[in-house]
Amino acid sequence: MRTILIIGLLLLPAKVWSQSGKSEISDSFSNYNIKGKTAIQLINEANKKALSDPVSSNKLATEALERSFKSGDKLAEYRSYQTLGTLYYNSANYTAAIKYFELSSAGFGELKDKSNQAYCDKYLLLSRKKLNDLNAYEKSSKISKSKEYKTKSLSKYSKNASGSDQIDIYSELGNYYLENKDTTQALGFINRAAEATFRASDSVVLDKATSLSTFYNATGNYSENIRFQNNVLEEGKKRGKLNIVNLASYNLGSTYVATQQPEQAIPFLKQSISLSNKSQNIELKQKSVKELAKAYEDMGQYDKALTVIKDYVHTLDSLQSLHDKNLDASISLNHEFAKQEARIQKLISSQKQKEADIKRQRTILWSLAAALGLFGLLTWLLIRSIRQKQKANMQIKLQSLRAQMNPHFIFNSLNSVNNFISKNDERSANRYLSDFSKLMRTVLKNSDQDFISLETEIQTLRIYLDLEHFRFGEKFDYTLELADDMDAALVQVPPMLIQPYIENAIWHGLRYKENKGRLEIRFYTENDKLFCTVKDNGIGREKSAALKTENQKTYQSTGIKNTKERIELLNKLHGTKLHIAIYDLTENGLPSGTMAKISIPYIMQLEEV
Amino acid sequence: MNHEKIRAIIADDESAARETLNNYLSRYCPYIEVIAEAKDVPDAVDKIQKLKPSLLFLDVEMPFGNAFDVLEQTADQNYETIFVTAFSEYAIRALNFSASYYILKPVSIEELIKAVEKARESLNDDKRINRTAIIAQNMKNPQGKKLVLPTTSGFEVVAVKDIIRLSGSGNYTDIFMVDGRKKVVSKVLKHFQDLLEDQGFMRVHKSHMICLEHVQAYHKGRGGVLTMIDGAEIEVSPTRKQDILDYFQ
Numbered sequence: 066m067r068t069i070l071i072i073g074l075l076l077l078p079a080k081v082w083s084q085s086g087k088s089e090i091s092d093s094f095s096n097y098n099i100k101g102k103t104a105i106q107l108i109n110e111a112n113k114k115a116l117s118d119p120v121s122s123n124k125l126a127t128e129a130l131e132r133s134f135k136s137g138d139k140l141a142e143y144r145s146y147q148t149l150g151t152l153y154y155n156s157a158n159y160t161a162a163i164k165y166f167e168l169s170s171a172g173f174g175e176l177k178d179k180s181n182q183a184y185c186d187k188y189l190l191l192s193r194k195k196l197n198d199l200n201a202y203e204k205s206s207k208i209s210k211s212k213e214y215k216t217k218s219l220s221k222y223s224k225n226a227s228g229s230d231q232i233d234i235y236s237e238l239g240n241y242y243l244e245n246k247d248t249t250q251a252l253g254f255i256n257r258a259a260e261a262t263f264r265a266s267d268s269v270v271l272d273k274a275t276s277l278s279t280f281y282n283a284t285g286n287y288s289e290n291i292r293f294q295n296n297v298l299e300e301g302k303k304r305g306k307l308n309i310v311n312l313a314s315y316n317l318g319s320t321y322v323a324t325q326q327p328e329q330a331i332p333f334l335k336q337s338i339s340l341s342n343k344s345q346n347i348e349l350k351q352k353s354v355k356e357l358a359k360a361y362e363d364m365g366q367y368d369k370a371l372t373v374i375k376d377y378v379h380t381l382d383s384l385q386s387l388h389d390k391n392l393d394a395s396i397s398l399n400h401e402f403a404k405q406e407a408r409i410q411k412l413i414s415s416q417k418q419k420e421a422d423i424k425r426q427r428t429i430l431w432s433l434a435a436a437l438g439l440f441g442l443l444t445w446l447l448i449r450s451i452r453q454k455q456k457a458n459m460q461i462k463l464q465s466l467r468a469q470m471n472p473h474f475i476f477n478s479l480n481s482v483n484n485f486i487s488k489n490d491e492r493s494a495n496r497y498l499s500d501f502s503k504l505m506r507t508v509l510k511n512s513d514q515d516f517i518s519l520e521t522e523i524q525t526l527r528i529y530l531d532l533e534h535f536r537f538g539e540k541f542d543y544t545l546e547l548a549d550d551m552d553a554a555l556v557q558v559p560p561m562l563i564q565p566y567i568e569n570a571i572w573h574g575l576r577y578k579e580n581k582g583r584l585e586i587r588f589y590t591e592n593d594k595l596f597c598t599v600k601d602n603g604i605g606r607e608k609s610a611a612l613k614t615e616n617q618k619t620y621q622s623t624g625i626k627n628t629k630e631r632i633e634l635l636n637k638l639h640g641t642k643l644h645i646a647i648y649d650l651t652e653n654g655l656p657s658g659t660m661a662k663i664s665i666p667y668i669m670q671l672e673e674v
Numbered sequence: 675m676n677h678e679k680i681r682a683i684i685a686d687d688e689s690a691a692r693e694t695l696n697n698y699l700s701r702y703c704p705y706i707e708v709i710a711e712a713k714d715v716p717d718a719v720d721k722i723q724k725l726k727p728s729l730l731f732l733d734v735e736m737p738f739g740n741a742f743d744v745l746e747q748t749a750d751q752n753y754e755t756i757f758v759t760a761f762s763e764y765a766i767r768a769l770n771f772s773a774s775y776y777i778l779k780p781v782s783i784e785e786l787i788k789a790v791e792k793a794r795e796s797l798n799d800d801k802r803i804n805r806t807a808i809i810a811q812n813m814k815n816p817q818g819k820k821l822v823l824p825t826t827s828g829f830e831v832v833a834v835k836d837i838i839r840l841s842g843s844g845n846y847t848d849i850f851m852v853d854g855r856k857k858v859v860s861k862v863l864k865h866f867q868d869l870l871e872d873q874g875f876m877r878v879h880k881s882h883m884i885c886l887e888h889v890q891a892y893h894k895g896r897g898g899v900l901t902m903i904d905g906a907e908i909e910v911s912p913t914r915k916q917d918i919l920d921y922f923q
Contacts (some may be wrong), residue, residue: 098717473735476760477688480779484690488699536688576687576737614715 090489099125104141111148115155120401123152127405127412134416143172147185149409150192156398159192161406166192187233232261232273239280248284255280259293267306270297274309278316287324291317311340315327315349327360334360347387351377459634470508470561471568478532497535504528511560515635519588519595520553522560526586529564533571541575541582541601548589556595558665559635559643565628566599566645566661574603574659577612582658595665605649605656641665679707680794683725685718685744686733686758688709694781702783703790715739719747727753728797729790734759741765744749745810754793755806770869771812772805773822773829803829819873823849823859830857834873838902840866840883846891850904852888878910878918886921 099107111125126148133141148200150165166189173182235258242251255277262273274297281290294316301309314337321330334357339352354377361370478501485494507525511517523545530543547553568588575582585600603609632643650658682699686692692711699706709725712718715738722730722744732755734741741757742765757776775789775842796802803897805822808831812819819834836852842863849857849866869878877883884900891901897910898918910918 473760476690476779480694480760480781481688481690483698483780484694487694487701536690539689612738614743 099128104129104136104138104145107132108141108144112151114149115151118142119156119398120405123149123402123405126152127409130409131412134412134419139172140176140178143169143176143645146172147181150185150188153402154188156395157195158399158400158402159195161190161402162192163196167204169373169594175512190237190484222474232258232265232269235261236273236276236280236299242605251280251284253287253290255284255286256289259296263296267304270300270304270306270309271312274312274316278320282320282323287320290320294320307340308344308346311337311344311346311349314340315353315356318353318360320362322356322363325363327363330360331357345387348603353509442555456638462630462634470505470564474533474568475505477536481536483530497532501532504532508561515559515639516557517560518554519547519556519558521552522558522563523547523553523588525560526563526567530567530584530586533568537571537576539581540578541571543584543586545586546588548587550590551590553588558595559631562628562631562643563597563599563663565625566663570599570601570659572608574601574605577604577609578602582613588658597663598660599663600650600658600660602650603616604658606647606659607649608656680729680797681727682706682729682731683710683712683718683721683727684708684731685713685721685736686731687713687736688733689713691733691758691779695786698781698783698786699790702787703796705794706790706808707747715743715747722748722751722753726751729753729793730755733756734762734765742768742809742813745806746813747848749807749810750802751806753806754797755790756793766867768809768812770865771819771821772808773824774805774809799828801828803831821869822859823857825857825859832857834870835887837870837875837885838888839885839906839908840870840903841873842881842883850902850906852903854904876914876917876921878908878914880911882908884908889922892918893923 102110107125107129111122111129114122114125126145129141129148130145132141133145146165146169150162150169153159153162153165166185168180170185170189173179173185205536209632230323235254239251239254239258242248242254258273258280259277262270262277265273273531274294278290278294281287281293294313298310298313298317301307301311301313318334318337321327334353337353338350339355341347341353354373358370358373358377359477361367361373364394416629482494482498482501485491485497507521507528511521527545530545534541534543563586567584570584575584585598587596587600588597589596604612613641629645632645635641636643644663646664648660649656650660684692686694686695690712696708696711699708706729709727710721712918713720714736718730718736721727730744730753732741734757741759745755753776757765757769757774758779759776759779760779765774775792777785777789803822808820808822817830820831821834821837823830823832824825832849832851838850838852840850840863841848845860845862847859847861847863847866849859851857862882863881867875867883870883871877874887875883875885878900879897883904884902888903888905889900892910893899893901895910897912900908900910900918902908
């Protein structure tokens with residue numbers, strides 16, 4: 066079950082990756098090798114060609130969009146939309162432009178790319194305006210109708226805004242005040258927009274020169290406009306941009322005409338016409354001719370006006386052909402764009418599908434991971450509960466094991482009291498009984514403890530030995546030693562661990578001996594470990610076992626078995642290394658008894674103090 | 675009543691225990707004459723064979739063997755035994771099989787008197803069963819175990835394998851045998867449960883114990899009913915139903 070889950074988890078992401086890295090198409094454009102280019106590189110190239118070759122630019126942007134989908138590069142994706150929006154805006158397809166700018170604006174918003182978002186929002190607004198969308202202002206999040214908001218958003222926004230945006234904001238504010246008939250405020254903002262214009266790029270200057278001219282004239286600030294347009298003219302000369310000079314000349318000319326100063330207008334309009342001829346700017350030339358004719362008319366020089374108008378009629382032909390040419394170009398451009406548009410829409414919808422797929426797969430992946438996690442958690446809980454149960458069981462078992470003092474010893478000892486009673490030896494009976502009680506009391510008291518002080522343990526052993534010695538006094542004498550360097554009160558040992566080995570030494574070793582035996586018990590430390598040795602000079606294990614009859618084997622003391630189990634359980638429960646070794650002693654090659662050596666790690670005792 | 679003294683031997687490896695028993699016997703059972711004391715198994719066997727006592731006080735746990743070794747090695751001798759033990763469930767079961775007399779350490783004077791009285795009665799009985807021999811036999815041949823039943827008229831020895839079922843009624847137990855006979859024993863059913871539970875018997879009801887070998891059929895029910903080979907239908911307590919099913923499946 067678990068294995069299958071893990072394999073499933075390993076396979077899933079692989080499937081997701083393989084999908085995202087699948088089709089690697091190698092398209093290339095006649096004049097630009099797109100192979101190996103990143104989406105961003107393609108976008109930069111598209112932006113470069115936006116004005117000169119909108120069709121290629123569109124193709125590049127579409128390609129960039131596709132690559133951004135493949136690589137999952139969100140920034141490139143939104144920048145592709147931005148470029149496409151710009152291209153549509155330039156080709157006067159404002160509906161399409163709005164669609165792309167909305168996509169890109171939302172995208173940049175997600176990426177917190179403020180300057181790009183501002184650009185998109187600006188064009189979104191402009192596009193809507195172009196479509197005479199009356200709600201353009203309301204739709205724009207930047208410019209609301211509230212004055213307070215405008216001022217606030219201006220100060221906040223203008224900090225981040227680029228030069229061109231600043232001009233736009235000032236212009237929009239000016240426009241707003243103009244609509245509200247607050248010409249003073251409007252003029253203030255238009256002036257600020259005008260000032261900002263000179264810090265902007267050529268195209269911005271061109272764009273603003275016209276729109277601001279309209280603003281000034283609309284507010285009746287003709288002199289301001291003339292001053293501004295003169296500055297634009299100077300700026301154009303300074304930058305060596307004849308189209309700026311041309312536009313400024315036309316604006317100056319038309320403004321002079323509007324203010325009944327035809328004499329002033331004529332040189333500017335003539336300059337505009339001549340510059341328009343040079344740059345084949347038929348549109349501007351047409352406008353200039355119209356204004357020039359009007360200027361002559363105003364001056365009463367109708368013949369000159371006629372000449373100009375004749376000239377104007379002339380231009381109509383070329384204008385018509387240009388218009389046709391532009392129309393053709395526009396149609397073919399729109400056709401190209403439409404072709405690209407179909408591809409873009411396919412790309413976007415397939416990307417949406419892919420994203421939905423990935424999302425679904427991700428959901429499956431997460432649910433599987435969650436299921437696995439849950440499974441793991443449950444397994445862990447189960448294991449933990451099993452461990453706890455095992456531990457609890459071990460503790461219960463330990464309790465039952467250590468509570469056991471050999472009942473055989475208990476009842477035999479009690480029977481010893483009978484001996485004193487049968488001899489009417491009241492004092493001995495009493496002393497024996499109280500000694501026995503003392504032993505039982507300590508054993509019972511210690512039975513619920515895993516560790517007791519060595520001092521207590523030794524006292525208990527002494528009483529036990531005394532009682533056994535009374536029963537088998539003719540069989541053995543004993544010594545119990547404690548190394549001088551030990552403080553028995555501070556050392557902790559498991560209770561009644563050594564007693565079964567003493568019992569063993571008496572029962573199986575010394576009891577069989579013909580003459581009196583010797584039992585030596587020693588506690589000492591060595592290499593930071595506590596040792597206890599129980600040494601007897603009895604008949605030895607081998608001989609003792611050989612002497613056992615079948616009937617005896619059926620009934621056997623469980624003391625040693627219990628002790629071994631206890632040691633195992635203690636080691637498991639406390640992580641200790643209690644160890645017991647039993648040695649067969651020999652003298653001159655003959656068995657001379659048994660020694661049990663019990664080692665207790667010293668650290669355990671400190672830990673339990 | 676025979677006024678001759680009963681010749682007895684005390685076998686115990688603890689001198690103090692021997693001394694105690696000797697003192698109590700001389701004081702409370704004056705018709706017992708302790709003719710010898712033995713300190714281990716070989717010593718006891720040797721003295722029994724040489725002195726041929728009528729009564730043996732035998733400590734179950736001794737060096738060089740135990741009480742059963744003594745019985746085995748002296749099976750040809752005819753004497754009554756009173757076992758003395760401190761703590762040996764195993765030994766007590768063996769003794770109960772043969773309805774032998776035993777006293778527990780620490781020795782109670784009352785119990786000692788009672789046991790000695792019973793042993794004396796048995797010694798005076800002409801149809802006396804040699805329990806010692808039965809114990810020795812049971813030890814050697816666990817499959818053909820013999821059970822000594824104290825009946826109203828004395829003692830009877832039956833083979834465990836011949837018992838179909840036991841049914842308790844108050845302080846008595848009815849034992850139904852393969853040959854169709856019924857024996858009434860003045861022991862509670864629990865006494866036999868302790869003895870026979872690992873001999874192929876099962877307590878299936880608070881008043882029934884059956885030999886699984888002698889079951890003929892089982893009819894399911896709340897607890898179900900067992901039909902034994904003698905045709906008896908024994909009710910099974912619902913709590914034991916599963917044990918029955920486990921055994922037969």
